[in-house]
Amino acid sequence: MANVRFAWGIDVGNRALKAIKLVRSDTGLRVDDFEVIEHETFLSAAGDNRESLIQASLANFVQRHATKGGVAAVGVSGVASFSRFIKLPPVEAKKIPEIVRFEAIQQIPFPLDDVEWNYQLFRTPDSPDVEVGIFAMRRDLVNAHIKHFTDVGLNVQVVQTNPLAVYNAMYHDGKLKGTTMIVDLGAENTDLIIADGETIWLRSIPIGGNALTDVLVKSFKLTFNKAEELKRNAYSSKFAPQILKAMRPVFADLVTEINRSIGFYASVHRDSRIKKVIATGGTFRLNGLQKYLQQNLSLDVEKLNDFTAGNPADAKLAATFNQNVLSLVGAYGLAIQGMGEGKITSSLLPAKIRRAKAWHDKTKWFGAAAACFVAGAAMSVGSYYMQTMAYDSQSPVRKSNDALLSDNTRLDRQWTTAVENAGAADRQTITNLRSLTAYRTLWPALLTDITRAIPQPPVAYVNHNADELKKTPRDSRSIILLDGITASYEADLNAALAKLKTTDGFDPVPDGTPATASPAAAATATPTPGSMSPGMPGAAPGMPGGMPGGYPGTGMSGAMTNVPQVFPTGTRGFVVTLDITTPHKGNYLYILQTLVPKLLNLNQTWMDKYNKAHPQAPKQYFIRMVGKPSSTSRRQIFQDQDRQTRLKAAYDAGQEVRGLVAPTAAAGGGAPVPFAPGTPYAPMTPYSPAPFTPGTPYSPAPYGPGAAPGGPGMPYTPAAPTAPGGAAVAGQPTPEWLKDPVTGEDISNDWELRLTFLVQIEP
Numbered sequence: 011m012a013n014v015r016f017a018w019g020i021d022v023g024n025r026a027l028k029a030i031k032l033v034r035s036d037t038g039l040r041v042d043d044f045e046v047i048e049h050e051t052f053l054s055a056a057g058d059n060r061e062s063l064i065q066a067s068l069a070n071f072v073q074r075h076a077t078k079g080g081v082a083a084v085g086v087s088g089v090a091s092f093s094r095f096i097k098l099p100p101v102e103a104k105k106i107p108e109i110v111r112f113e114a115i116q117q118i119p120f121p122l123d124d125v126e127w128n129y130q131l132f133r134t135p136d137s138p139d140v141e142v143g144i145f146a147m148r149r150d151l152v153n154a155h156i157k158h159f160t161d162v163g164l165n166v167q168v169v170q171t172n173p174l175a176v177y178n179a180m181y182h183d184g185k186l187k188g189t190t191m192i193v194d195l196g197a198e199n200t201d202l203i204i205a206d207g208e209t210i211w212l213r214s215i216p217i218g219g220n221a222l223t224d225v226l227v228k229s230f231k232l233t234f235n236k237a238e239e240l241k242r243n244a245y246s247s248k249f250a251p252q253i254l255k256a257m258r259p260v261f262a263d264l265v266t267e268i269n270r271s272i273g274f275y276a277s278v279h280r281d282s283r284i285k286k287v288i289a290t291g292g293t294f295r296l297n298g299l300q301k302y303l304q305q306n307l308s309l310d311v312e313k314l315n316d317f318t319a320g321n322p323a324d325a326k327l328a329a330t331f332n333q334n335v336l337s338l339v340g341a342y343g344l345a346i347q348g349m350g351e352g353k354i355t356s357s358l359l360p361a362k363i364r365r366a367k368a369w370h371d372k373t374k375w376f377g378a379a380a381a382c383f384v385a386g387a388a389m390s391v392g393s394y395y396m397q398t399m400a401y402d403s404q405s406p407v408r409k410s411n412d413a414l415l416s417d418n419t420r421l422d423r424q425w426t427t428a429v430e431n432a433g434a435a436d437r438q439t440i441t442n443l444r445s446l447t448a449y450r451t452l453w454p455a456l457l458t459d460i461t462r463a464i465p466q467p468p469v470a471y472v473n474h475n476a477d478e479l480k481k482t483p484r485d486s487r488s489i490i491l492l493d494g495i496t497a498s499y500e501a502d503l504n505a506a507l508a509k510l511k512t513t514d515g516f517d518p519v520p521d522g523t524p525a526t527a528s529p530a531a532a533a534t535a536t537p538t539p540g541s542m543s544p545g546m547p548g549a550a551p552g553m554p555g556g557m558p559g560g561y562p563g564t565g566m567s568g569a570m571t572n573v574p575q576v577f578p579t580g581t582r583g584f585v586v587t588l589d590i591t592t593p594h595k596g597n598y599l600y601i602l603q604t605l606v607p608k609l610l611n612l613n614q615t616w617m618d619k620y621n622k623a624h625p626q627a628p629k630q631y632f633i634r635m636v637g638k639p640s641s642t643s644r645r646q647i648f649q650d651q652d653r654q655t656r657l658k659a660a661y662d663a664g665q666e667v668r669g670l671v672a673p674t675a676a677a678g679g680g681a682p683v684p685f686a687p688g689t690p691y692a693p694m695t696p697y698s699p700a701p702f703t704p705g706t707p708y709s710p711a712p713y714g715p716g717a718a719p720g721g722p723g724m725p726y727t728p729a730a731p732t733a734p735g736g737a738a739v740a741g742q743p744t745p746e747w748l749k750d751p752v753t754g755e756d757i758s759n760d761w762e763l764r765l766t767f768l769v770q771i772e773p
Contacts, residue, residue, distance in 0.1 A: 017348030083168035083348035179343030
């Protein structure tokens with residue numbers, strides 16, 4: 011359509027018909043005319059009168075403007091159409107149409123015979139990757155839409171979706187610098203278009219200007235038209251605070267949806283970061299909306315003010331045109347494609363209309379071709395001899411050109427090998443060295459956050475003041491001890507999650523309302539050696555503290571809302587396991603109530619706020635998923651033979667065991683002594699126990715200065731549950747290696763928990 015005299019771009023919106031006429035000039039395309047015709051009522055509220063309203067607006071338009079001799083490019087709603095972007099495998103160019111048709115069959119949710127569809131290839135220079143955009147719309151909807159225009163005599167040659175028309179307008183005007191998001195806020199929907207180089211991404215949000223009008227209708231009991239007028243004049247009204255307050259929830263919903271879209275785009279396009287936002291659409295004439303988006307998106311928001319094609323020459327038209335620029339972007343992009351200068355060239359024009367046009371364009375040349383054939387046949391013999399003589403006479407020139415071409419080829423190879431690729435190894439070394447500093451603050455920060463999530467122990471415990479500590483019953487002390495942290499790096503958290511579920515029975519905490527039962531219910535019955543504590547209401551038999559729908563009594567449902575169960579492809583991170591103990595009567599549920607909500611506070615919202623406040627030292631991770639502790643990972647120390655074995659072995663070796671230090675001569679030559687308050691702490695070499703096979707009978711060797719109670723080699727039978735203060739109720743005396751190093755109380759009834767969670771990096 012490069013030879014088209016002029017083109018009308020026509021966008022029939024919910025509120026009005028908008029049209030722009032473009033013509034060619036010495037400097038390019040120029041706006042020659044435009045029109046905005048408001049419907050008698052909004053199409054969304056017209057019901058059965060919708061078609062007649064469109065016909066009336068088009069008839070009015072044709073009566074007021076010359077359309078003969080030009081073409082019309084018409085827009086269709088992005089919501090009524092289908093768009094999908096797919097990367098193609100590396101194939102020969104001639105096979106691309108076949109591959110695209112195969113993908114269209116797979117992607118379009120209707121049979122191809124029932125839709126009008128087309129595609130557009132997107133190629134980045136110097137890149138082998140080819141992305142294809144597939145666009146489709148039901149054939150009956152396309153035909154019904156085109157009929158409105160053909161019935162009034164318009165020559166429709168382009169049918170394009172409104173989001174792609176807006177993209178064509180911004181691309182033609184050079185507005186897309188770097189990664190740019192266009193927010194086209196219409197009456198019914200908001201189209202988001204993200205452009206990055208030669209690729210685009212689309213999404214339509216069902217929030218538009220009418221949603222703002224609707225809330226004013228409900229808040230102030232007005233008719234729709236009255237509410238629309240109130241909205242347009244909101245900032246000049248004496249009731250501006252009340253009007254803006256009523257509309258604020260819609261603004262908030264819009265920002266939320268835009269942020270969700272940005273987050274999804276960033277997760278798929280990891281190397282792309284949005285630089286700015288361009289605001290289009292008539293709703294942006296609301297004063298303050300641009301500033302509101304800019305503050306809540308933390309991005310530069312630029313409101314469109316003009317087109318490079320200029321204004322109409324008529325001064326009266328130009329003034330009205332400037333007032334309506336924001337509403338005319340789609341029509342402008344349609345007219346650009348109608349003139350054959352759109353970046354996106356695909357069209358949903360029915361195939362039969364395209365074929366009829368092609369045949370019509372060729373017919374006028376048939377007569378001229380026949381006349382030329384006769385004249386050409388007579389001239390061909392004479393021209394052959396003349397061309398042969400001319401060719402032979404230029405032989406020296408051809409030889410000179412061949413020699414020059416050979417020299418240029420040789421110099422080009424030398425440039426590539428000796429200059430262009432010089433220093434490639436050094437550049438790679440520099441890149442590698444710079445990468446060494448990446449993530450150097452991640453683990454220190456994560457360990458700090460984990461440590462801060464654990465409550466600080468009582469001062470008496472820190473100072474080893476046994477008398478003061480014993481004033482509080484042991485099972486009421488707010489003490490949580492972190493015994494160990496293990497972590498493994500995972501290049502793909504999806505694969506790691508699948509492995510955890512398969513091999514370790516990892517069960518992610520689901521969304522839902524926490525159980526109403528309190529952890530205190532689980533602590534009412536005193537546990538006995540060799541038995542599990544009774545379960546919470548709703549727990550499976552033998553499973554202490556059943557967890558239907560979330561952690562019982564933790565109040566964590568809000569923190570866990572919308573936790574994704576599947577990560578974006580290629581998500582990296584860590585699988586972290588904490589080994590924790592507590593003497594608290596709330597058992598393992600006390601740990602979950604206290605620790606887990608604080609860990610889950612390291613979510614995306616919190617991380618965004620932190621990074622905004624600390625741009626020089628951002629955090630690069632957050633916890634995405636916590637596993638429910640299984641029955642084997644939550645128990646008391648007397649139930650864990652492996653733990654007892656390690657405690658005994660460490661004690662026999664004179665190594666540090668939960669606050670105990672190695673024996674010294676002053677201490678009597680063999681018995682570890684507790685910390686003395688105020689004594690500097692000098693830790694021993696960390697203990698590395700030998701492998702232990704669960705289920706193997708344990709026969710301890712004699713320990714301490716003499717044999718264990720009961721005789722050498724006799725297995726240890728832990729004491730029965732202790733009373734407040736640590737006094738044994740029944741059973742054998744507590745061995746030294748099962749005593750609290752501060753108070754000397756039996757620790758065998760303390761609870762231990764193994765908690766596993768997933769940490770995502772680069773969220």
